[in-house]
Amino acid sequence: MNQKTFDELAPKSEPDHKGHRQRLRQRFRKTGEQGLADYELLEFLLFSALPRQDTKKIAKAMLQRFGSFPAALAAPRERLKEIPGLSDISIDAIQAVHAAVIRYHSAGLERKQMLGSWQTVIDYLQAAMGHAGVEQFRVLFLDKKNALIADEVQQTGTVDHTPVYPREVIRRALEHSATAIILVHNHPSGDPTPSRADIKMTRQIIDIAEPLGITVHDHIIVGLRKNVSFRSLNLI
Incomplete structure (x- = not known):
């Protein structure tokens, strides 16, 4: 041994x-x-x-x-x-x-009136999109009581652009029988200031939605540490 x-x-x-x-x-x-x-x-x-x-x-x-x-x-x-x-x-x-x-944050949106739970909405969007490396465009579809029906990412793009098709947004709203929508996208640069293209696209969606009885409550741009509301800027 x-x-x-x-x-x-x-x-x-x-x-x-x-x-x-x-x-x-x-x-x-x-x-x-x-x-x-x-x-x-x-x-x-x-x-x-x-x-x-x-x-x-x-x-x-x-x-x-x-x-x-x-x-x-x-x-x-x-x-x-x-x-x-x-x-x-x-x-x-x-x-x-x-x-x-x-x-965790999305659970706070279930069966809630969106406009009365605004901070919960913002917290969810910040968690979901605030640090994304590319632009995403999503829509929150609401019923007549402004409760959430569906939350859908419509398009994903590049670091500074994502294509948005206004008629497709409204088509999905009609399929969900939504009476109101909240538009959302993020700016990976961190600066949530709306661009001219953002404002023009929002106006196009509103123009198509209004005759169909669909209200665009807001368009939120999510930045790295803060967000911007079109309604608060009087852009809607």
Whole structure:
């Protein structure tokens, strides 16, 4: 029998990141999310998906690349794949958290009168679109009590443009038997100031909708940290 060396007999030490994970878990249990920095909360989210990796380095790389915790959660899969160490499974975990945030806010819209729950609407739209990397145009279809019938993304475009077809918007409103709509799109640049094209397109939709008894309550542009309402700007 070969005699084992001292190194072989010595107890194997656990990787340092395991102790770090346990300390982070204990702090989270004690203080909740308020006790964790943004990169630490991202680490925490990645623990299960990356059980044998040091997630601190990955989390910090995500914040450096995307600029903020919300932007990191909302980043598209192809951009997340650029972060060294992120696997398909870990990207699934990140995107599932972002989907859960959107679902949480959208649940607050169910069976509610939209115009009387305006902050809930804004919170939902900010979560769903505020950090999107390309423009999206969506429509909220409302019934005669201004309750939500459907929420649909009509078009997805580029970083600074998305095609909008006014007649298609109204066709969908008629199919939903909607009596009112709220138009929404985002500006990935972060600046929600309406362009001339935004104003012209809104006017075209209103002109088609009015004779059919469909009211355009508002057009909201979602920016990075704020939004703009056409109605508040007297553009509707």
